[in-house]
Amino acid sequence: MKDGxxxxxAALLGDVCGAPVSSLGPDxxxxxxxxxxxVATLGFIAAVEDELGISITTAEAMTIxxxxxxxxxxxxxTGS
Amino acid sequence: MTAPTADRLTVESSPAAFLRRWxxxxxxxxxxxxxxxxITASFTVDTLLPYLGCLLxxxxxxxSFTVAPFGQIYQSLLDPGSEVRAAExxxxxxxxxxxxxxxxxxxxxATLEPVRVGEARADVHAEIERLCGAVASFEAATTGxxxxxxxxxxxxxxxxxLDASHPASRIQIGRECNLALWNAAQxxxxxxxxxxxxxxxxxxxxxxxxxxxxxxAGCPLSTAGLxxxxxxxxxxxxxxxxPAAKVVVLDLDNTLWGGIVGEDGPGGIAIGPSGxxxxxxxxxxALLALRAQGVLLAIAxxxxxxxxxxxxxxxxxxxxxxxxxxAHRISWQPKSESLRELAGELSLGVDSFVFVDDSPTxxxxxxxxxxxxxxxxxxPEPARYVEALRAVPQLDRMTLTDEDRMRAAAYAxxxxxxxxxxxxxxxPDALRAHLRSLALVVHVRRIGDAEVAxxxxxxxxTNQFNLTTVRRSEADIEAMRRDPAWRLYALDVTDRFxxxxxTGLVFARRVDDxxxxxxxxxxxxxxxxxxxxxxxxxxxxxxxxxxxxxxxLTGRLIATKKNAPVRDFLPRHGFVALAGDGSGEAFVxxxxxxxxxxxxxxxxxxxxxxx
Numbered sequence: 034m035k036d037g038x039x040x041x042x043a044a045l046l047g048d049v050c051g052a053p054v055s056s057l058g059p060d061x062x063x064x065x066x067x068x069x070x071x072v073a074t075l076g077f078i079a080a081v082e083d084e085l086g087i088s089i090t091t092a093e094a095m096t097i098x099x100x101x102x103x104x105x106x107x108x109x110x111t112g113s
Numbered sequence: 114m115t116a117p118t119a120d121r122l123t124v125e126s127s128p129a130a131f132l133r134r135w136x137x138x139x140x141x142x143x144x145x146x147x148x149x150x151x152i153t154a155s156f157t158v159d160t161l162l163p164y165l166g167c168l169l170x171x172x173x174x175x176x177s178f179t180v181a182p183f184g185q186i187y188q189s190l191l192d193p194g195s196e197v198r199a200a201e202x203x204x205x206x207x208x209x210x211x212x213x214x215x216x217x218x219x220x221x222x223a224t225l226e227p228v229r230v231g232e233a234r235a236d237v238h239a240e241i242e243r244l245c246g247a248v249a250s251f252e253a254a255t256t257g258x259x260x261x262x263x264x265x266x267x268x269x270x271x272x273x274x275l276d277a278s279h280p281a282s283r284i285q286i287g288r289e290c291n292l293a294l295w296n297a298a299q300x301x302x303x304x305x306x307x308x309x310x311x312x313x314x315x316x317x318x319x320x321x322x323x324x325x326x327x328x329x330a331g332c333p334l335s336t337a338g339l340x341x342x343x344x345x346x347x348x349x350x351x352x353x354x355x356p357a358a359k360v361v362v363l364d365l366d367n368t369l370w371g372g373i374v375g376e377d378g379p380g381g382i383a384i385g386p387s388g389x390x391x392x393x394x395x396x397x398x399a400l401l402a403l404r405a406q407g408v409l410l411a412i413a414x415x416x417x418x419x420x421x422x423x424x425x426x427x428x429x430x431x432x433x434x435x436x437x438x439x440a441h442r443i444s445w446q447p448k449s450e451s452l453r454e455l456a457g458e459l460s461l462g463v464d465s466f467v468f469v470d471d472s473p474t475x476x477x478x479x480x481x482x483x484x485x486x487x488x489x490x491x492x493p494e495p496a497r498y499v500e501a502l503r504a505v506p507q508l509d510r511m512t513l514t515d516e517d518r519m520r521a522a523a524y525a526x527x528x529x530x531x532x533x534x535x536x537x538x539x540x541p542d543a544l545r546a547h548l549r550s551l552a553l554v555v556h557v558r559r560i561g562d563a564e565v566a567x568x569x570x571x572x573x574x575t576n577q578f579n580l581t582t583v584r585r586s587e588a589d590i591e592a593m594r595r596d597p598a599w600r601l602y603a604l605d606v607t608d609r610f611x612x613x614x615x616t617g618l619v620f621a622r623r624v625d626d627x628x629x630x631x632x633x634x635x636x637x638x639x640x641x642x643x644x645x646x647x648x649x650x651x652x653x654x655x656x657x658x659x660x661x662x663x664x665x666l667t668g669r670l671i672a673t674k675k676n677a678p679v680r681d682f683l684p685r686h687g688f689v690a691l692a693g694d695g696s697g698e699a700f701v702x703x704x705x706x707x708x709x710x711x712x713x714x715x716x717x718x719x720x721x722x723x724x
Contacts (some may be wrong), residue, residue: 048133072159073132075329079336080129091325 059101155213385430407517
């Protein structure tokens with residue numbers, strides 16, 4: 034996995050849901066992480082697409098249950 | 114990675130930046146002016162709110178949102194117990210797609226069976242009549258503005274390229290629905306449209322829609338679509354609640370025409386129907402269109418005045434002529450100084466000015482000396498001047514009153530009056546004779562339904578002769594009209610040079626004992642100052658309040674940086690200062706009516722009944 038990918042995604046998620054970046058580990062998930070609700074999930078997807086220039090399909094979006102899931106998906110899409 | 118908080122967000126900023134800013138704003142709105150917005154839509158709008166909230170904040174507004182559950186447009190508009198009705202919001206936004214409102218008729222339309230197509234079209238029309246009826250009932254039952262989105266064309270249609278010419282055209286039935294909405298908006302002053310269809314067309318359907326988001330979020334718009342819609346909504350909402358700019362101050366060389374008149378001469382500049390001159394002619398036409406909406410045009414140029422007026426008076430390619438200009442400063446002084454002088458001459462604040470210049474140096478000078486001025490630095494390409502002008506949000510307006518349309522002509526008449534007055538100024542007898550010769554007539558009346566917009570506009574825009582400078586929305590004024598403790602008066606002034614229109618207000622409120630009336634608001638447009646109109650207004654209002662049982666009047670002066678002209682109004686008319694009460698200097702006048710005022714040259718009436 035690309036160095037710093039987790040940190041990059043955690044920073045975006047922190048912007049979106051307001052949780053401190055240090056609290057956002059790979060197992061951070063909606064419902065468990067303060068501020069991460071369904072609207073934040075959509076915002077997170079939009080932010081990741083915008084920041085990394087990728088497109089996430091509907092089916093892929095539905096599989097994202099944790100920050101770690103997003104990192105694996107992005108890593109697979111960016112080929113790193 | 115993400116921008117610092119102080120940076121200005123634009124329609125191109127990242128979603129993360131918007132979401133973070135909106136979270137921060139929601140936690141600490143600071144000194145932003147509150148505006149309440151209720152939204153009812155046929156799809157989910159939760160994802161729109163951060164973009165709309167952030168862009169409104171950049172116009173100084175903090176939005177508090179009430180969002181109805183999606184798909185409940187009729188319930189939220191018609192049920193008096195609904196969240197949206199209970200919110201009594203300043204602005205109620207109705208956003209719908211025909212696909213959501215008319216899913217079954219549109220499916221019937223796609224069958225192409227002639228009988229079902231005819232029925233489907235009738236069903237769609239009936240549904241839109243129902244929507245128009247619901248928004249009209251809502252407008253009648255509430256005091257805010259209802260802002261209805263046009264129905265956007267879908268990104269694709271079942272008939273594809275055949276759609277344009279087929280009787281079952283999906284695009285055409287959408288246009289017919291939007292025409293029905295437009296007709297409804299002509300009937301109701303507080304029913305305004307927002308052209309969502311056009312907003313999406315500007316961005317391009319392929320970018321504005323995102324079918325994934327319809328599945329994931331129940332909202333069919335892409336992030337880019339949401340940002341552009343939010344930007345457009347912000348312009349409309351800000352235009353509803355904030356004062357519009359009053360004056361566009363223009364440079365000349367390379368702004369109104371191509372080239373430099375002092376060097377190139379009248380024959381060497383580009384202005385006219387062809388070539389590069391056509392770009393400048395189009396820009397002048399756009400400025401004249403603003404003038405027709407009530408924006409004054411003025412000049413601040415570093416030039417020889419005679420060279421410049423040679424062009425205005427004689428160049429065949431010019432669209433803007435000398436008579437179109439409310440004022441000018443053509444000299445070699447700094448432009449910030451010219452703007453200050455123009456503000457004095459027009460009796461307007463520089464915060465109501467938009468300064469337009471092609472020179473970065475001049476723009477920077479004005480912006481640094483007069484930060485309250487809106488500065489438009491023109492792009493290097495003259496053919497893009499019109500779009501740059503139309504992107505200035507301070508020039509947006511959502512209602513247009515008769516006064517707006519007549520304003521530029523009224524200032525032209527004022528120039529003639531000022532000249533007549535200047536001739537009489539030095540001699541008190543001559544001044545009195547001059548005032549008598551004006552044949553001033555003042556009509557005072559209770560504010561009627563048709564004048565609420567103008568009254569709100571006056572409270573928003575009047576800074577100088579304004580006792581308390583309390584700003585009020587149309588919704589505020591509607592509510593006050595319904596409260597029997599208030600009497601709201603408007604004033605029309607005419608003289609032999611013309612009609613000034615509705616130019617003054619008094620809002621009086623009966624205090625508990627019934628014998629005291631408080632002058633909550635007294636304001637006059639500066640156009641009618643200095644000729645005894647304020648005395649005549651107070652005389653007529655006092656007589657009406659005495660008839661309503663008033664034994665004493667109270668008033669207070671809230672001093673601002675701009676309202677020096679009103680400071681002696683109360684003492685000059687027999688009011689006595691009380692000890693300060695913290696919210697401005699309090700005054701009382703009794704018994705009533707007191708000594709006569711020096712206003713016998715003004716004919717004043719109270720017109721019974723609303724206009």
